[in-house]
Amino acid sequence: MKIISVKKTSSDGIAIGQVMVFQIQEYIPDLYQITKKDIDKELTKFSDAMDKAQEEISILAVNSEIFEGHSMMVSDVMLRNSVIQIIREEVVNVQIAVNKAYMEYIVIFQAMEDEYLKERGADIKDVRDRIIRILQKKKEVNLSKLTQKVIIVAKDLSPSDTVTMDLKHVLGFITEEGGTTSHVCIMAKSIGIPALVGVGGIMNDIRNDDFIVMDAGKGTIIINPDEATIDEYRNLEQLYIKSLKELEKSETLEAITLDGKKIKVFGNAGNIDDIDNGNKHCVDGIGLFRSEFLYMGNTNFPTEQEQFEIYKEAAEKSMLEVTIRTLDIGGDKELPYFQFEKEENPFLGWRAIRISLELIEVFKAQLKAILRASAFGHVRIMYPMIISIEELEQANIILGQCKEELRENGFEFDKTIEVGMMIETPSSVLLVEEFAKIVDFFSIGTNDLTQYLLAVDRGNKKISHMYNSYHPAVIRAIKKIIDAAHSNGVSVGMCGEFAGEEKATQLLLGLGLDEFSMSVGQTGKIKKIICNTTLIEAEKLAEKVLICKKIAEIERLLS
């Protein structure tokens, strides 16, 4: 048996089965010669073929944006004129002319740096192949009629190939070429079929009818595996399918501990699509709505109105509530319309609330937009990177001004809107009792909190292994935050990655966390753990963890 390891994986899942090698059709133009008197005949052939191509494509275009694009390429006026010109001026047959005209564009696209545009060269090739096939009066060879379940291996798969494929019989794909933005990947991900692309040399290693095992998640292909390996993978496959089903079920659970404490399990969102996705995964609400995308994908600072429309949609779509975090950006990101000064250390620099408190008009536009959105759903405001009481007070004064101005202009907003802050800096931890008296909620940003507390740059390869949220300092900080909050009637959530870690769930419950907000795909797993824990057990676990002085002791208790 032969084992191949692949680096570029694009979807999860395991496939075990027989290979079908799909030979892509090379549509090479026929080389028959013509004379001047044949020109009109060739032009007619061209126009007939384009009509037929357009017919074939419009059927496929009904459900597919990709084929809508193909349809436009067929009717592209410059391309048509180019073909006609080549037939007339060079006196060559229609197939040669079509090939030449399309090749010019294929070359331009394949030379582009942008990966997305480069892949579009494949679309143009597909259209060219279709036209030449029609001119050659050949039938379409495709994977639409498969008689048994197979794993398809090919040099590459075109959009036409993937769209017409008989998916019921396809266990998985492997292609020699192709990147992660290729059609194969996009389609495999959306249907959930294991796929591996860019597997150089695979056409030499695999033969038609070979029996193989592929693990798309880990990037492994095993050709002609022995019995033991096959059994191992069949088990893994069953476990994988089972876990997917359970995950779906768990997501719909209400997160209540065995002894009755209700916990909020929210999703983190970076844009509106993430909220839609979160709702698909049954999140209770949005614990962190990152507003940076409004500033980054833009040609200027977003206006109050632009922001209002997005925040309103977020408010309407989120279930229980949405917590909007004000601008949390810094010199490490570039804004095309604003020149940040060069900083030695952007993570300790001018960023987040510091920018908002200096660019007051920008801050007010955001706050007013959030306030106006609060009339359409349950919205909370959250300030990032606060290090001092002064900052919080200053931000709230500006918020007060915004409320006044909106009132004067007759805009509706939630007059009792909750205002809170992220706890992610050491100073906010040490002053947490003071902060607890003047906010409505905290959200612990464990990503940055861990970095700043441990003085470790997560991006620095040499020391990134030292970044660890299970460090006793981080755990004790979390305890301190929750205790101070609860003694002042303030609720505590967590929106850093730690909230989505299965190993940490019971500990966090035991420390008293009220709300977990995480990346959407994790919610099922976390809800399941919460539903299978008693608060009493969790608190006992937390007590033991809090006595630990070393990371290894904590990790042992949690394993």
Add this chain to the structure above:
Amino acid sequence: MEFMKKILCSKKGCVYMISEKIIVENKSGLHLRPATVFVKYANGCKSDIKVLYGDKILEAKSILNIMSAGIKCGTEIEIVCVGETEEADLLTMVNEIKNGLGE
């Protein structure tokens, strides 16, 4: 622009044309989907429409011409319309760009 006027004058023999500069605000620039919308609208207009992008003159009705130009977010392009319905057509094109081309 002077250069542009000369080309159109010699082809069409007319002096009139109308144009407007606009910034492409689509996050992905004029990639497949917004480019498709852009070209569809252009093809729906009777005028001859060109897009001036840097030192390039592009055919607005050609999907390949527009896509291969790789127009990025935040860049300024100029839309030029020539024909009987040039004013209405220019308005249509500029409005569609402002409306985000379906994004």
